[in-house]
Amino acid sequence: MRPSTEQEFLAFVAAATPALFRVAYALTGQQQAAEDLLQSALERVAARWRRIDDPGAYARTVMYHEQISWWRRWKRREVVVARPPERVADDPAAGVALRLSLRAALDRLGPRQRAVLVLRYLEDRPEAEVARLLGCSPKTVASQASRGLARLRELCPELGSLEEAR
Amino acid sequence: MNDVRTALRDLADEGRPVDLGAAALRGLRRRRRRNAALGAAAVAVLVAVAALPWSGLRRPAPPPAAPAAGQHVAAAYADADGAWWVLDPATGRHRRTAADVLAVSPTLDRVAVRPPERERTLLAVEATALTGPATVLVRLPAEPRSAQWSPDGSRLVVALEPGPVGDEFVDPGFTDVAVVDAVTGAVDRFGLGLGELRRALRVWWGDDGTLLAAVATVDAVEVPREFEVYSAEGSLRRRDPAPRGQSCSGRLSAAAVPPVLAGRPLACTRGATEITLWTTGEGGPAVAGRLPVEPGQTVAPVGWSDPDTVAVLRETPAGVSLHSADLRTGRLGPAAPGLPADATEVVVGPADGLSAAAADLAF
Structure with a gap:
């Protein structure tokens, strides 16, 4: 350069x-x-x-x-x-527990599922753009996101309580 | 959905962003310097990342004949994008690997790799076939610079990076090596005792279990001055003068086969129209043969086949290729199959470990 x-x-x-x-x-x-x-x-x-x-x-x-x-x-x-x-920085106990639980759950997802979730729900990117970035079809993105969410909730049941608390 | 969104954001907030721009540039320079040191293109030509798990080496049914003794094969290579491909000796096909290949075992069944950008001091020994034995992970005392497998396949000698890399094409050499047990992962580090004014350029195994280092002075670190012979425990046994002249290239480091025949290391100097191959030893350098070189070409030996034949890597504007070269006639054989012309690095291994189904890759 x-x-x-x-x-x-x-x-x-x-x-x-x-x-x-x-x-x-x-x-x-x-x-x-x-x-x-x-x-x-x-x-x-x-x-x-x-x-x-x-x-x-x-x-x-x-x-x-x-x-x-x-x-x-x-x-x-x-x-x-x-x-x-x-x-882990000082944090309320519940928050720490949730993060640890989420991290453990994410670690158990496949890498593509995790990537789809990060793109869709951390970066808020539409399915078509996620598909382009990952080199797959929008249909695949939708199915991976659906399965990933279901798996995440199964592995990390505390997720549901977060929304209620906020 | 908001719960997942919120949780992911909380998780991402935990990370502490670090400005990695300068580190990325250093890493890029390091890669390019390695390519240059291996005699490959100085700057990687960038193409789309290959997405297929197997290379396109689809060949017709091979002849059912075993490779001849002394033949070689392209055991691994990096493509134009820097992605590594490793030969499965059973099938004769190269498969993509996520790691950087440092060395391939003499029987082609294992490969020493550096996991990609994760653990810079980590070395892994894994099977070349996906169904092979489990991976051995080794924590080295410093980042590996290159590695060579011992002729009996039991150990690796690893040149250790002396520290952060500076200018793009300045090779700082090295002073320390590690001998690694390829089965247990045990590491034995020692310095070569080169002092302040000398640096090693390459290290190989001799064919008698000794270690051989090409050594230069810090004011001309690209030209080997001496070949030093060490025991595997690091004791200096002998110091032989290297032939004077311009070195062919640093490509010998790409050879999985020690460039030693009957105890005599192979060296190479370049003239205007030919390269001269030398054997070195206690009596000083002796000419082993000469090979013609056309303008714009480079030819460098990568291993002995027999006392009259060497394997060479040739680079032309059209690309790179591997050949067998007859030292009596000075002629190069046909280009070996299995190496793309745009490869940027190559590891050459002995063809003994090839199955009959893959024997047509031998040269």
């Missing part, structure tokens, strides 16, 4: 990091893993900087595919890499 191009890229990263990091964290549930996933995606963005029209969308696509690829390769084969548990 030329210095001017690098400055453009760095400016993009500075502006896009808050949103992209939220996606990375929602996909991985861990600080270090989220940093690694986002950095990997940004490397690919940097390598293609002059060739892509929407670097934010491209970074999201890379993150989703890398997460799915990683999960297939390492998690499904039940290779456990020990990581220290994330430290």
